[in-house]
Amino acid sequence: MTSIFEEETTLFADLILPVPVPSLFTYRVPREMSGLVKVGARVIVQFGQKRVITAVIARIHSTPPVKYQAKYILELLDEQPIVTQYQLELFNWVSEYYLCNIGEVLNVALPAGLKITSQSRIQVNPEFEYEDLLTDQERIVVDEIRKQQTLSYEEVERLLQKSNITAIIKSLVGKRAVILYEEVKERYKPKVLKKVRLAAAYTSNAALSALATSLEKNQKQQEILLKYLSYIPVYNHAELNQKGLDKSFFSQDDSISDASLNTLIKKGIFEQFEIFVSRFDDLPSGNMANISLSDSQKEASQQIEELLAEKEVVLLHGITGSGKTEVYIDLIKKVLEGGSQVLFLLPEIALTTQIVVRLRKVFGDTMGIYHSKFSDNERVEVWKGILDGKFQFVVGVRSAIFLPFDNLGLIIVDEEHETSYKQHDPAPRYNARDVAVIMSYMHKGKTLLGSATPSLESYFHAKSGRYGLVEMKERYGNAVLPDFQLIDTKKEKKQRQMKNEFSSVLIQHLEHNLTHKEQTILFQNRRGYSPYLQCEECSWISECPNCDVSLTYHMKVKELRCHYCGHKEEVPRTCPNCGSTKVKTMGYGTEKIEDELHLMFPEARVQRMDLDTTRAKNAYQQIIQEFEEGGIDILVGTQMVSKGLDFDNVSMVGIFDADRIIHFPEFRASERAFQMLTQVSGRAGRRADKRGKVLIQTANPSQKLLERIVTNDYEGMYESEIAEREKFSYPPFTRLIKLTVKHIDEQTSQRAAKILAEKLTANLGASRVLGPQPPLVERVRNQFLFDILIKLEREKINFKAAKSFIQEKVIDTLTDKTLKSIQVVIDVDCL
Numbered sequence: 001m002t003s004i005f006e007e008e009t010t011l012f013a014d015l016i017l018p019v020p021v022p023s024l025f026t027y028r029v030p031r032e033m034s035g036l037v038k039v040g041a042r043v044i045v046q047f048g049q050k051r052v053i054t055a056v057i058a059r060i061h062s063t064p065p066v067k068y069q070a071k072y073i074l075e076l077l078d079e080q081p082i083v084t085q086y087q088l089e090l091f092n093w094v095s096e097y098y099l100c101n102i103g104e105v106l107n108v109a110l111p112a113g114l115k116i117t118s119q120s121r122i123q124v125n126p127e128f129e130y131e132d133l134l135t136d137q138e139r140i141v142v143d144e145i146r147k148q149q150t151l152s153y154e155e156v157e158r159l160l161q162k163s164n165i166t167a168i169i170k171s172l173v174g175k176r177a178v179i180l181y182e183e184v185k186e187r188y189k190p191k192v193l194k195k196v197r198l199a200a201a202y203t204s205n206a207a208l209s210a211l212a213t214s215l216e217k218n219q220k221q222q223e224i225l226l227k228y229l230s231y232i233p234v235y236n237h238a239e240l241n242q243k244g245l246d247k248s249f250f251s252q253d254d255s256i257s258d259a260s261l262n263t264l265i266k267k268g269i270f271e272q273f274e275i276f277v278s279r280f281d282d283l284p285s286g287n288m289a290n291i292s293l294s295d296s297q298k299e300a301s302q303q304i305e306e307l308l309a310e311k312e313v314v315l316l317h318g319i320t321g322s323g324k325t326e327v328y329i330d331l332i333k334k335v336l337e338g339g340s341q342v343l344f345l346l347p348e349i350a351l352t353t354q355i356v357v358r359l360r361k362v363f364g365d366t367m368g369i370y371h372s373k374f375s376d377n378e379r380v381e382v383w384k385g386i387l388d389g390k391f392q393f394v395v396g397v398r399s400a401i402f403l404p405f406d407n408l409g410l411i412i413v414d415e416e417h418e419t420s421y422k423q424h425d426p427a428p429r430y431n432a433r434d435v436a437v438i439m440s441y442m443h444k445g446k447t448l449l450g451s452a453t454p455s456l457e458s459y460f461h462a463k464s465g466r467y468g469l470v471e472m473k474e475r476y477g478n479a480v481l482p483d484f485q486l487i488d489t490k491k492e493k494k495q496r497q498m499k500n501e502f503s504s505v506l507i508q509h510l511e512h513n514l515t516h517k518e519q520t521i522l523f524q525n526r527r528g529y530s531p532y533l534q535c536e537e538c539s540w541i542s543e544c545p546n547c548d549v550s551l552t553y554h555m556k557v558k559e560l561r562c563h564y565c566g567h568k569e570e571v572p573r574t575c576p577n578c579g580s581t582k583v584k585t586m587g588y589g590t591e592k593i594e595d596e597l598h599l600m601f602p603e604a605r606v607q608r609m610d611l612d613t614t615r616a617k618n619a620y621q622q623i624i625q626e627f628e629e630g631g632i633d634i635l636v637g638t639q640m641v642s643k644g645l646d647f648d649n650v651s652m653v654g655i656f657d658a659d660r661i662i663h664f665p666e667f668r669a670s671e672r673a674f675q676m677l678t679q680v681s682g683r684a685g686r687r688a689d690k691r692g693k694v695l696i697q698t699a700n701p702s703q704k705l706l707e708r709i710v711t712n713d714y715e716g717m718y719e720s721e722i723a724e725r726e727k728f729s730y731p732p733f734t735r736l737i738k739l740t741v742k743h744i745d746e747q748t749s750q751r752a753a754k755i756l757a758e759k760l761t762a763n764l765g766a767s768r769v770l771g772p773q774p775p776l777v778e779r780v781r782n783q784f785l786f787d788i789l790i791k792l793e794r795e796k797i798n799f800k801a802a803k804s805f806i807q808e809k810v811i812d813t814l815t816d817k818t819l820k821s822i823q824v825v826i827d828v829d830c831l
């Protein structure tokens with residue numbers, strides 16, 4: 001009945017295009033596709049003049065757009081949706097909350113392997129007649145295309161041995177000799193394994209005997225058959241034949257020729273087939289291994305369950321080494337047994353190590369792993385594995401929040417205070433921890449946040465009763481928190497006891513640890529050899545030509561590098577300003593500490609772990625493994641050494657330059673310093689039989705914050721910080737939105753920022769709008785930056801309305817003709 005109606009109705013689809021445009025686009029569904037299109041499926045469409053892109057269907061309806069003529073969808077890629085309803089809702093939420101385009105959200109959500117790329121190909125115009133118009137080179141191209149049917153740009157380049165062929169192609173198009181068209185390619189390639197098995201007709205015992213006899217004349221072929229049967233005993237177990245043998249198994253055997261095997265396949269005795277294999281098969285596999293929880297872990301797990309029954313979110317505040325992971329595992333198992341999905345979020349760096357191996361041992365290959373260092377194909381496999389139901393449980397980094405779950409029971413956010421949950425660039429500038437709460441809510445699931453040093457925001461919500469709060473105050477298995485010692489570097493300097501950056505106390509302890517074969521971690525939160533070079537004569541300082549920061553000296557590669565824009569240059573032998581040879585390195589980073597350790601303790605095995613030593617895919621894991629196996633005595637590193645690592649034999653942690661971390665000019669500095677120093681200290685003394693030691697070098701040992709770190713007084717830190725935040729209207733009492741205006745001309749940038757700030761102030765009031773002011777680094781990549789900080793009270797203000805007002809004013813400024821080509825970055829809940 002309805003079919004007549006359907007026949008006549010033209011369908012339209014509103015699509016999310018993975019590009020920064022503010023709205024959905026409506027396309028026309030071709031008649032032959034009308035029974036097949038589904039919301040959440042991918043399609044290919046033409047966008048703009050030349051581009052062909054992948055888009056996702058958000059809505060299907062029968063209303064043509066009013067403002068433009070809808071173009072046809074070119075191709076439908078999926079029979080079944082690959083984006084779920086929940087995701088569509090989430091993408092929408094993220095784009096509204098973080099003031100960005102939904103296409104930008106789709107763009108970070110979809111792994112590149114699910115986006116199709118288009119490549120221009122060239123074919124000869126069948127109606128082309130004017131052969132004598134062609135130049136010699138054009139003639140070569142046209143002749144070759146006639147031979148090959150079509151050519152790609154690269155093939156033409158190779159043909160003419162030229163790297164820029166656009167002019168020739170343009171001319172050919174102008175003469176109507178060739179036509180360009182877009183060939184669409186799927187980027188994802190499943191990993192396939194070639195296998196062989198006996199054809200079904202030969203699997204009965206009678207047929208097998210007859211076959212063996214008939215092959216007697218051909219020894220080579222018979223050998224293959226026998227070899228196959230020796231691995232797959234088809235005689236007794238015909239059903240085993242189905243799985244077959246890897247084809248490579250035969251080709252590795254020298255006595256067997258590929259030709260004979262291929263003949264058997266051609267004769268129809270063997271058949272060849274392919275299977276898709278997962279790229280994760282080489283990881284250790286698990287068996288839902290049983291762990292027994294300690295009493296306090298049991299209690300914590302139970303409390304969490306009880307609290308989650310009534311609250312959406314629970315915060316687990318457990319000191320380092322309390323065994324939070326085991327508690328998580330216990331809860332994950334229960335949720336999975338109940339038939340719901342679980343997502344476990346970890347900060348980027350923690351995900352590559354120990355914790356994943358531990359989880360894998362328990363959950364085996366039912367656990368998907370989603371990491372940015374994985375290849376795109378691997379990420380597509382996780383995406384598809386969730387849709388197929390293969391992965392009910394996924395552990396991943398922040399972008400895993402965008403995976404296609406349809407029944408999430410629990411999201412765990414471990415180390416929830418970590419700033420790496422927030423994406424800085426590009427948009428969407430989301431915080432995966434906060435999105436997790438929304439996402440769980442959509443799924444009617446729950447969120448568990450965990451940390452030894454919770455963010456003030458989360459602890460505030462827990463204290464106020466909005467979140468449940470569970471505390472674990474003891475380390476697992478009778479281990480205790482380490483013993484702290486503050487070392488007064490001012491005093492040591494006066495008494496000339498320091499050796500460069502090392503206090504005499506630290507050196508003594510290093511010696512002790514080396515003789516007793518115990519491991520040490522040294523923490524300096526700055527990479528490179530030294531943060532700048534300076535001329536002793538004229539005070540010249542090495543600076544980046546593109547940014548307002550000093551260039552860091554990297555000794556190993558003998559280079560000066562900018563940590564903001566990546567600029568590199570050679571180290572000057574003399575001062576570029578006065579010609580003096582007294583150019584000295586100032587300050588110190590991990591590389592210098594490593595260097596000095598080599599000089600002081602030539603026999604010690606020292607390894608450095610920072611961004612520069614861990615760029616390669618497995619470098620990080622290799623260092624961790626070597627350290628675990630005892631191949632390293634002293635590990636020197638940046639924040640990287642503080643993230644979730646669990647080593648038995650580390651009895652000491654040494655911290656340089658705590659003052660620089662504590663006094664960073666930023667309102668969150670105390671909170672961050674507490675978190676960072678507590679976390680890195682937590683790597684020491686995880687064994688029950690030996691208390692660890694933490695040495696902190698500081699010019700001012702009587703600072704209150706240091707006392708709180710030493711006594712593990714999170715509460716004290718929280719109380720004093722939260723009072724400050726309230727007094728000066730900072731989060732969690734307000735929400736912050738940062739607008740950054742950028743332009744290559746300083747005046748233009750400043751003027752635009754001023755105009756924008758005035759517009760905002762007129763409506764929001766001066767107390768809510770701070771700035772414009774230049775950020776700490778005023779110029780980056782040759783652009784001058786000006787920040788405007790907007791503070792909106794949590795309770796009093798309609799956040800949504802305020803945001804759309806802000807967005808409106810930003811658009812006003814962007815479209816102001818007197819302020820040409822400025823950029824404005826909007827960062828909601830900036831960190």
Ligand code: ADP
Nearest residue numbers: 292293294319320321322323324325326476646
């Ligand atoms: P946290 O993440 O809270 O700092 P971990 O989860 O890393 O602590 O646990 C600290 C150490 O104690 C790890 O080596 C872990 O294997 C061990 N551990 C914790 N709970 C248990 C348990 N129930 N059974 C065995 N080992 C445990």
Ligand code: ZN
Nearest residue numbers: 535538575578
């Ligand atoms: Zn000089």
Ligand code: ZN
Nearest residue numbers: 544547562565
């Ligand atoms: Zn730079």
